[in-house]
Amino acid sequence: MKFLITFAFKNLTRYKRRTLITAGAIAVGIMMYIFIDAMLMGAEYESVRNLKWYETASARILNDEYWENRQQLPLDLSISDPDKIIDRLDENGIIATKRISIGGDLILSSQEFGEDGNLPVTVTAIDPSTDNEVFHYADTLIEGRFLEQDEDAALIGSWFAEDIGAKIGSWVTVLARGNGGFYEAIDLEIVGILNCPNPNVNRTLLMIPFDTADYYLAMDGAATEINIKLSDLADVDAELPAIQELLNGDDLTVMSWTAMARDYLALAEAKRGGTGMILFLIFIIAAVGISNTMLMAIFERVRELGMMRSLGMSDAKIRIAFMLEAAGIGLLGSIMGVILGIVADFFIINVGIDFSFIMRDMDIGYRIQGIFRGAWNPGTIVIAFFAGILISTLVAYLPTNRALKMDIPSCLRHQ
DSSP: OHHHHHHHHHHHHHTHHHHHHHHHHHHHHHHHHHHHHHHHHHHHHHHHHHHHHHTSOSEEEEETTTGGGGGGOOSSSOBSOHHHHHHHHHHTTOEEEEEEEEEEEEEEOHHHHSSOEEEEEEEEEEOTTTHHHHOOGGGGEEEEOOOOTTOSEEEEEHHHHHHHTOOTTOEEEEEEEOTTSOEEEEEEEEEEEEOOSOHHHHTTOEEEEHHHHHHHTTOTTOBSEEEEEOOTTSOHHHHHHHHHHHTTTOSEEEEEHHHHTHHHHHHHHHHHHHHHHHHHHHHHHHHHHHHHHHHHHHHHTHHHHHHHHHTTOOHHHHHHHHHHHHHHHHHHHHHHHHHHHHHHHHHHHHTOEEOHHHHTTOOOSSSOSSEEOOOOOHHHHHHHHHHHHHHHHHHTHHHHHHHHTSOHHHHHHOO
16 A cells, blocks of 8 residues: 555656646635635625624514514504513513514605605614614614604614715605504604615614604504514524513514524525535536546556556556545645635635625625625535545546556557
8 A cells, every 4th residue: 555655646746737737726626615605604694693683683572463464564463562571571681672663655855855756665663772782773873863762853774865865954754654544744854874784774774763653653652573682692493482481471472583584594595505506516627627637647657557557466456546646636736725715714704805886786685785704614624625635536536447448458559
């Protein structure tokens, strides 16, 4: 075995240029695999974080019938005494806040915006005293101030503000249907502009104080949802039964963020499948390069192969020698690829790639506003390293086997 390893090593050093070119092809494939995997993993981590921080929270308590009718944003399917439930959760160390989701039309006047118009909008009424304990909107304020209790004021997302030409001090009117079917026009002053990292929210965000919505829409203190914050490391689905038990049999249900974000999770799963196919093709290209190199290496040395067979070297040992040579190329390529992949990961993790020029007007599913940053995945690096060696070794089998099918006289006459 020592002779075979030495023989394979000498062949690698004898054909340095070909060895380096083939190893370079493997290295590029491995680097791309590690880089793309890190970028997509980072995008998923950030998307999940932005989902929980700006859309779904960790979990949400709703009226039993609300979720099935959520597209209509029904105010009559609400939680009648949210403060009592929040106090009960607080006693058990669970942070929560109440909200009202309101469907309506945003009416724009020519006096404020240069032309009259209206567009459908979803308004979120928040409790300014507790909302920032669950969500992170206060950290995204770029102009103006945050909401205060019981004022005719609103916060707006920066992209939404750009689209309608709103500024601090602008007045808008929301026409909404109150609890009971009546219509109410609510005049609101824009007091703050938020630049939310979640693009889906930033395009449509319009927030008002809970007390304001309660007064104008006759909610009598009711909320359409209670949002809960759990630790980022918590198993949310495992926590749900205990939270459900705290509801004391009320006509309420608690949902995890995964249940509320099924559309995103399905999209993320589909993207992973598509990306896996791309990465598979990268490895196929590398494998073809290795196979081609080994085929050239073997047929350039057919006479040498015939000489080894005539001197009594068995086909099995010859096959092992060439496969060891291929494994050496794979090892070199894997080492180079892992080093390049780690360097690329440092860039994507610490600097990122700015896609804001397309994210502003295009929804690609990820909850990221513009800069894609990666995340370390040691498992992928290890898999890529050993996969490079394994694939290199396996693809050398076919050309070696083909050459060994030639008889010894044919090998010795080969030019």
